[in-house]
Amino acid sequence: MKKLLIISPYFPPVNGADMQRIRMSLPYFAANGWEAEVIMVDEQYADLPTDYLLLQSIPEQIRIYKVKALKKSITSKLGLGSIALRSLWFYRQKIKELLKTQSYDLIYFSTTQFPVCILGAYFKKRYGIAYVIDMQDPWFSDYYEDKPKAQRPPKYWFSYRLNKYLEPIAMNSVDGIISVSDNYISDLKNRYPLIKHIPSATITFGAFKPDMQIAEQNKNAFPNLLDSNYTNVVYIGRGGADMHPAITPLFKALKAVLDNGNETLKSLRFYFIGTSYAPNGQGKPSISPLARQLGVAESVIEITDRISYYHTLITLQQADALFIPGSDDPKYTASKIYPYLLTPKPLLAIFNKASSVINIMKEYGVKQVYDYETVTEANISAFFSSLINGSPEPPQYHAGAVDKYSARQMTINQCKLFDSATGGKN
Incomplete structure (x- = not known):
């Protein structure tokens, strides 16, 4: 059984849209050869609503680690409210701690809180661990560049420049890409020639009965x-x-x-x-x-x-x-x-x-x-x-x-990508 470390800052009981793929996949990873563990940000630091019913869908045997984050009430005064930026240092420390006693075959970033993905490049360089990024949305995008200011997201000026700087750090070393859109994958491979031939797959979210x-x-x-x-x-x-x-x-x-x-x-x-x-x-x-x-x-x-x-x-x-x-x-x-x-x-x-x-x-x-x-x-x-x-x-x-398009089949598709990204090793 191969070991998978999943990075998902928002995770139940937090009701975040970007954790749904992982939540719906957890019951099926083991049957496809992957033992999954999750690192989330403790819900007390999250800025989204909680829904404790979500916990009923999480298999009891799944090991879940929680990390701290800087309090938004403090960082927002500096204009930094993103949970990814607030938790980045704590994620780094927790992964280092785990790697002292455990061995993982792959780190899987499944989140739209993209700045945490730069940790993949760090741990690959230091420990040789492969990593895969799940592109549920575009990370760096010029979609809003020609839009009126009123239609742009809050703090667009800052996030546009930050994303433009951070995305290549994560993408130039990534071992595999999963995406909900063919276009997201082709855009990234055109932007970063180093990853043109890495394993990639378009996998939508699934229906979870x-x-x-x-x-x-x-x-x-x-x-x-x-x-x-x-x-x-x-x-x-x-x-x-x-x-x-x-x-x-x-x-x-x-x-x-x-x-x-x-x-x-x-x-x-x-x-x-x-x-x-x-x-x-x-x-x-x-x-x-x-x-x-x-x-x-x-x-x-x-x-x-x-x-x-x-x-x-x-x-x-x-x-x-x-x-x-x-x-x-x-x-x-x-x-x-x-x-x-x-x-x-x-x-x-x-x-x-x-x-x-x-x-x-x-x-x-x-x-x-x-x-x-x-x-x-x-x-x-x-x-x-x-x-x-x-x-x-x-x-x-x-x-x-x-x-x-069931969650079970979508998990099978993810695990095939994981196998390819790790060279099919057991």
């Missing part, structure tokens, strides 16, 4: 956010201006049918929940202003506050139908689609035509998935009509796709 059971067992713990007097169409996930091209066709089609006097469609309500990454109560709406602009504000409810993962699953179950919009970034792939696909609800999805999501959903058998350049008012109106004129039949997904 045990989560639905945990959610159902605890459904009474969550408030119902939906109004049962309406037919509720729900999207849960981040908002932002980059989502507007995918949402605009929906709102325009809704406006058109309402203007045509179809009173029954006034019973539709569109919920956009958890659209901001800001602390609860401080988020700025990014969807409801668009709804006002397009004249459908009365039909749209935006809740900027994030909700817990299992509250998300229960809310998706309570919805009458689901809507998933994609980013205008052609490299964007939405790993969030799998909880939707675990929920047998009518589903409408609109993405950039270059997004891998479109093909994945078609593989599943989702009938109403479109790109925002060619989707028509008639396409969307047909979706509205099916909701109003009766209960649509639950979708019947293709069994082959369900297995192909």
